[in-house]
Structures are given as structure tokens and as C-alpha cells.
Amino acid sequence: MDGDVYxxxxxxxxGENRELWSSGHHLKSCRQVRISxxxxxxxxVSRDKAVHLLDVERGQLVTRIRGAHGAPINxxxxxxxxxxxxxDDGGTLKVWDMRRGTxxxxxxxxxxYISDITVDQNKRMLLxxxxxxxxxxxxxxxRRFELLSEYQSGDLTSLALMKRGKKVVCGSSEGTIYIFNWNGFGATxxxxxxxAESVDCIAPITENIMCTASMDGYIRAINLLPNRVIGCIGxxxxxPVEEIAKSWDSHFLVSCAHDQLIKFWDISGLPKLTVNEYRKRKKKHGRMKSLTKKAFGENDFFSGLVEETEKKQEEEEEQEEDEDSDSGSD
Structure with missing residues (x-):
């Protein structure tokens, strides 16, 4: 919030967790960071409308584009x-060639506001x-605009490509995931x-499984087509969770939230899970399964809490899915 990058x-x-460097080059809150x-x-990028390029090893400022946007960059x-x-916050998209800085x-x-951006594997279409x-x-x-999709009932807050690029998933502020076919962007x-209160972040884990994070603090594992909540990662x-990301070796999911903590969740077993098309309509215990038992470096503060607070989650999601799902096959 103070513009620093750590x-x-x-x-x-x-071993130990330690700070390598910090940079205070932004004048206002830093909203997004990405490593090459x-x-x-x-x-x-920052609320101060600037784009910064830093050297990862030393934390030194290499390039600064002041006034890159007319509104705060999001x-x-x-x-x-x-x-x-x-x-940015005003809905403007810019694409930069950093070799020229223009x-x-x-x-x-x-x-x-533009909440998220993604691109296809061929680097041809930007969403x-x-x-x-x-x-x-x-x-x-x-270098041209193609189209806008139909309007959804809530803010679209996150984006990801799934199913080898054949599906585009959008999270929303109302807790609904909207699914588009590739080359069928006009309508879901x-x-x-x-x-969930919202779907603010999406991190693809496999072609079928993704993790989502929300304002309610929960990180969920979701299977796409068939659409299922597999369980709770943490x-x-x-x-509210601000960001989630998969580690370089796909062993951990990393999350950060308003509690000023960075947590690491073991997701090494997630790709091995399979979800069947068939699901029993009645379950004795309609609870969201806890997939991890510990946040590394933290006490097991939520063991049992997930099941208690989300006791009826899965049953409600089954009912809602039946009402809202337009098509249940790939």
C-alpha cells in the first residue's frame, strides 16, 4: 500500500525466510508485480500511473515510464x-514495447477498471x-480491438485459460465462474x-484443475467440466486474498492477503486427483474437503475450521450448479 516492493x-x-531487498520507487500503492x-x-505497476522495471538480483530501478496511463494502473x-x-482504472488497455519504451x-x-489480462499460447489474442x-x-x-462479450451481472475480476486453451474462465465479484469457448467469446x-463472496484470483494447476481465491479468505480447488469444488486448499x-501463484516447480501454491502474511500450500497431490462425471445427488456429509492441513511456517490454525464453517457448501453448490449450468460437457 505504501508503494514498496520486497x-x-x-x-x-x-533454512530461513529472509528479505533480500526492498524498493521504494513507487509514490503510491503498488498493485501488481510480475517477474520475467x-x-x-x-x-x-502502481496507483501513481507509472510502470517500473527492476533488476531482480539487486532491486535497482532500471527503467521507469512516468505517466504511463491517465488513470491509476490496476x-x-x-x-x-x-x-x-x-x-487501468478507467478501462484503458495499453501494450508496450519495452525496447522503445513506447x-x-x-x-x-x-x-x-481492467481487473486482469491474459494471452493465448501463440501470443496472438489478448483477453x-x-x-x-x-x-x-x-x-x-x-493491434486492433475485436469485440466485447455480453454483459454479466457482476464485475469480472480474474481470467485464466484452461483445457489447452479451448476454454476461458472468468471469475466474478458475485462468486460465479463464467466459461467461454475459444472463438466463442460473445456469450458464455x-x-x-x-x-463464495467473489472469485478474485485464478491460478491454473492442470488443464482441468484450477485454484481460486476470494474475499472470504478461502482458497478453493476447482475442477472444470465437470464443474466441481474439489476441496479447500487453505x-x-x-x-481477503489479494493474489495466488503456483511455484516454479508446481509443488506449492503461494498466497498473500490483507493479514500481511505470505503462505505456502502443498498442492503436489492436486494433479493426481480425478473427478468423475457422475455424482450422487444425496450425501450424508455435504462438506468442502480440506485438501491441506498446514500452511508452511504457520500453525495449523484452521484444522477443522474449514469443515465447520463450510458444512453445507457442497450441497448448496450442487443445487446452484444444476440451476445455473448451461452445458455440463466439454
Whole structure:
């Protein structure tokens, strides 16, 4: 919130967690950070409307683009080693060529803030989620706007590609996941209500399984098509989760929240789980299963709490899914 960026080294087995460096170059809150694929560059965007490039090893400022947007910058995506995309509170999307430090695309097609940005594997199509309830589609190669999806009933808060790029999933402020077919961006093909306060973050784990995080502090594992809540990865008790990310080796899910804690959750067993098409209509215990028992470096503060507070979660989700799902097959 004060604009500082911190870098830490961590250990989930032996050793210690320690701060490597901190940078106070932003004048206002830092809203997003991304590290390049080679691990050498760190990009950050801020409410001060600036884009910063830092050296990861030393934490030194390499490049600064002042006044990159006319409104506070809210989202950031690294397309490749030279191209990055930024979205602001006013709904403007910009794509930058960092070799020249200039914007090669500058488009305002959303009526509200851009919450998230993603790109396909071929780096051709750029997708945006917005607070106006639409998903935007932009042709990165031709540098043009393509279309907006139909309006949804809540803010679209997060984006991810699943099923080898054949499906686009959007989280929303109302706790519903909207699913689009690739090349069918105009209207949703399916929807899935989680009974969560929101779906603020999405992190794909496999082609079928993703993790979501919400304002209620819960991190859920979700299977896509068939749409199922597999269980609870963990929780930041009573605090909205700001960000989740998969570690480089896919062994951990990392989360941070308003409690000022960074937590590491063991998700190594998640890819081995399978979800059947068939599901019994009546269950003796309709509870969301806890998939992990400990946040590394933390006491087992929520053991049993997840099951108690979400006792009827799965039964409600089954009923809601039947009402809201438009299609249940891939």
C-alpha cells in the first residue's frame, strides 16, 4: 500500500525466510508485480500511473515510464521478454514495447477498471476482464480491438485459460465462474456458482484443475467440466486474498492477503486427483474437503475450521450448479 516492493528468499523445509531487498520507487500503492521468464527482470505497476522495471538480483530501478496511463494502473501482463500489457482504472488497455519504451496499442473499450489480462499460447489474442462485466478481446498481432462479450451481472475480476486453451474462465465479484469457448467469446458456454463472496484470483494447476481465491479468505480447488469444488486448499482467516501463484516447480501454491502474511500450500497431490462425471445427488456429509492441513511456517490454525464453517457448501453448490449450468460437457 505504501508503494514498496520486497523480494524474499524462502524455504519450506530447512533454512530461513529472509528479505533480500526492498524498493521504494513507487509514490503510491503498488498493485501488481510480475517477474520475467528468465527470472532477471521485475515489472511493477502502481496507483501513481507509472510502470517500473527492476533488476531482480539487486532491486535497482532500471527503467521507469512516468505517466504511463491517465488513470491509476490496476493490472499487468508480461506477453514476452519485450512486450507487456497494462490496464487501468478507467478501462484503458495499453501494450508496450519495452525496447522503445513506447505504447504500440492504446485502446479504451471498457467502461470500468481492467481487473486482469491474459494471452493465448501463440501470443496472438489478448483477453481482458473488466469491472463493467465484460470480457474484452484484442488482436495483438494486428493491434486492433475485436469485440466485447455480453454483459454479466457482476464485475469480472480474474481470467485464466484452461483445457489447452479451448476454454476461458472468468471469475466474478458475485462468486460465479463464467466459461467461454475459444472463438466463442460473445456469450458464455457455461457458468458455475461457487457460493463464495467473489472469485478474485485464478491460478491454473492442470488443464482441468484450477485454484481460486476470494474475499472470504478461502482458497478453493476447482475442477472444470465437470464443474466441481474439489476441496479447500487453505484459508487466510477473515481476510481477503489479494493474489495466488503456483511455484516454479508446481509443488506449492503461494498466497498473500490483507493479514500481511505470505503462505505456502502443498498442492503436489492436486494433479493426481480425478473427478468423475457422475455424482450422487444425496450425501450424508455435504462438506468442502480440506485438501491441506498446514500452511508452511504457520500453525495449523484452521484444522477443522474449514469443515465447520463450510458444512453445507457442497450441497448448496450442487443445487446452484444444476440451476445455473448451461452445458455440463466439454
Amino acid at each position: 523480494a524474499f528468499s524462502y524455504s519450506c523445509t530447512e 521468464a528468465d527470472g532477471l527482470k521485475l515489472y511493477s 493490472s499487468l501482463l508480461l506477453v514476452d521478454e519485450n512486450i507487456l500489457a497494462t490496464g 505504447a504500440i496499442m492504446d485502446m479504451k473499450n471498457h467502461e470500468d 481482458t476482464a473488466s469491472g463493467d462485466g465484460t470480457m474484452g478481446v484484442f488482436n495483438l498481432k494486428r 458456454s457455461d457458468r458455475f456458482a461457487l457460493k 484459508q487466510h482467516v477473515g481476510e
